[in-house]
Amino acid sequence: MTDPLFDTAVPLPEGAHHVPGFLTLEQQRWLVARCREWMRGPVPAHSPRIRGHAMSVEMVCLGWHWRPYAYTREAVDVNGRRVLEVPPWMGRLARQALEAVGESDAEYEPDVALVNWYGADARMGMHQDRDERASAPVVSLSVGDRCRFRFGNTENRGKPYQDLELASGDLFVFGGPVRLAYHGVVKVFPGTAPQGCGVEQGRYNITLRVTGLEG
Ligand SMILES: O=C(O)CCC(=O)C(=O)O
Ligand SMILES: [Fe+2]
Numbered sequence: 312m313t314d315p316l317f318d319t320a321v322p323l324p325e326g327a328h329h330v331p332g333f334l335t336l337e338q339q340r341w342l343v344a345r346c347r348e349w350m351r352g353p354v355p356a357h358s359p360r361i362r363g364h365a366m367s368v369e370m371v372c373l374g375w376h377w378r379p380y381a382y383t384r385e386a387v388d389v390n391g392r393r394v395l396e397v398p399p400w401m402g403r404l405a406r407q408a409l410e411a412v413g414e415s416d417a418e419y420e421p422d423v424a425l426v427n428w429y430g431a432d433a434r435m436g437m438h439q440d441r442d443e444r445a446s447a448p449v450v451s452l453s454v455g456d457r458c459r460f461r462f463g464n465t466e467n468r469g470k471p472y473q474d475l476e477l478a479s480g481d482l483f484v485f486g487g488p489v490r491l492a493y494h495g496v497v498k499v500f501p502g503t504a505p506q507g508c509g510v511e512q513g514r515y516n517i518t519l520r521v522t523g524l525e526g
Pocket of ligand 1 (some may be wrong): 322425434451460494516518
């Protein structure tokens with residue numbers, strides 16, 4: 312189980328917020344069903360390749376297709392199809408998320424969602440979300456197994472960083488002064504997904520962002 316002291320011992324920097332249990336189990340199940348649909352197509356889930364190496368996550372994108380390191384409307388590195396739009400309910404959910412962390416923004420309209428699937432051995436190296444031109448916050452939702460999430464500094468991949476656990480239903484937001492903080496997923500803890508979340512084993516993460524791109 313997550314020790315509540317684990318997260319509260321060191322406060323997160325200004326602009327970063329963690330809300331455990333933001334999504335109900337019912338919302339989690341519903342989101343998982345949508346993720347599974349999106350992963351079937353029109354652009355199937357794939358593992359993006361970075362300098363010749365496939366990432367360990369499987370990803371599907373809505374709104375814009377991300378590949379290292381650019382956004383396009385068509386999945387040029389998969390099957391060339393145009394990605395699905397970000398559904399309006401995701402925008403509403405993102406605005407609720409910002410409200411929940413005290414960063415209400417009625418204008419927040421994410422135009423891209425990256426949906427990542429982590430199997431038992433998947434992880435994500437320290438990186439910045441920096442292919443967006445807009446400075447709006449990133450809204451991240453997790454469902455399934457718990458993971459160790461590393462939230463670092465804006466300068467480099469190394470220390471100082473904070474490790475926290477993201478569990479099923481958790482919300483994480485980073486914006487403002489830490490919008491470009493390095494972050495990554497160090498480890499997924501297999502078999503820790505709660506009953507009823509829609510996932511037996513593995514982890515979904517959805518990040519909602521504003522690209523600031525046109526076209
Ligand atoms: O899985 C996570 O919690 C983080 C995902 C992430 O950093 C990304 O998609 O850029
Ligand atoms: Fe990221």
